[in-house]
Amino acid sequence: MIPAPFDYARAGSVEEAISLLGSDPDAKVLAGGHSLLPAMRLRIARPSMLVDIGRIADLSYVREDGDRIAIGALTRHHDVANAEVLQQLCPIVAHAAGQIGDPQVRHMGTIGGSVAHGDPAGDLPSVLLALDAGFVAQGPTGTRTVAATGFFTSLFETALAPDEVLTEIRVPKATAGWSFMKFQRRAQDWAVVGVSAVRANGGVHVGLTNMGLTPLRAVGVEEAVGGGADPASAAARADEGTAPPDDAFGSAEYRRQLVKVLVRRALEEALP
Template identity: 50%
Template sequence: MIPATFDYVRPDSLADAVSALSGGGEDAKVLAGGQSLMPMLRIRLASPTLLVDCSRLAELRGISDDGDAIVIGASTPHHDVMHDPLVMAHAPLIARTTAMVADPAIRHRGTFGGSLAHADPAGDLPTVSLVLGAQMVLAGPNGRRTVAASDFFVDYFTTALEPDEILVSVRIPKLGAGWGYDYQKFHRTAQAWAIVGVAAAVRRENGTIAEARVGLTNMAASPGRAATTESALAGAAANVDAIAAAAAHAADGTNPTSDLHAKADFRQHLARVLTGRAVRVAAGV
């Protein structure tokens, strides 16, 4: 199928991109890798009047070390992210999860920031960014602002980005020593979206779990944390029984959707099972 008509600009600078976007009004959209947008354009689920191509803006690409954090440019392709030495050293959960996103060809074009800004509830990377405490740097007509991941994901396909704002980069705090991690993606075929995903990061100290973060994919309109499980894990023994007891609460308070791919109660069941598995891997149990 062929998209409806639209205008296209490829600005040379972020400032030009922001002004093109704000000049384009409500129906202007940022084009990064386009791997989520293009199918929507083709089946005409989206009909923007203007696409602002930000894929080549140098300031949106690349990965850098910023002391206690790494900074991933929003337009950095998944393929680059998952093979980047800084990511592998300081945010290996991102590398591991990115390798599960879509397929190799899509990972060559699709971007880290694009996945976050698209905010599909079944997306894997929003959950991971939430668990890692990412900070999103946004640029708009009034300059830049930083939004925590916990405030960035607002609703189905909706983020804190204003229509005239562009996601510039994502700051990921480095996980220090002692942290383990895992992402469990549950899907029916290898190229299907997650029915449920669970991200876990666990810091062990002397045989106990000192700190645990558990993020849930596709259990709500936007990624969430399994708060009861996290607090049950804090200070718990790093063993199978303690983890199982905590994981049993992973779906507490969730109200996931029922759709073609799964009914709500199965999603909740999966959240508990996958949380147990992810935390066990992350805790090295």
């Protein structure tokens, strides 16, 4: 289908983007366009104006910053996957970015777009949730950092205000043990279910993709591992608190079974 009519403005800076967003309550940021434009073609999204931030070069970087790694929101999935600093210091992020879609999607889609879109089926949001990442948002009154745990509020909804631009994703160094499991029907598909496990603070953090309205943490599994349970016993709690979709790619019941299998495998890989 053809999108509904919209205006277009290219922002030369984050400040200009914020000002343009403030001038029209129905305006939306355009980054890589690989989620927003398909939604507009289906008329699920009908922004009155697109504020294109795609050429703000200083929003694309990956660098070490103290005990964290800072990733500019406009960094393309391909560049995240190939960033040496991530491969060495937070490999799960580089690995997961390399599993997104196909080369064309990875060369256009951005990490900030993945986060801001808030799609529970996205690969990176649940990885970032497991890592306790921080999301830096800039708006008309300044900059704030939102913890990943409070960022994803509902289906395609996040804590970002309409006139805020996500500028940076901050992840901890995490080399102790990790696993990323993406179960898909065909190579390059979206995940039917995805699982991320990261060792942290003597325990493990587990993120789930496509198991509810938002990316989720498998809190029951984390508690069980913290209490000394083995991977199989801990994984039996993987569907606690989830509400998986029931669609052409798998029933809710299938996903509940699948997530337990994937969590067990992820724990076996991530834990010593």
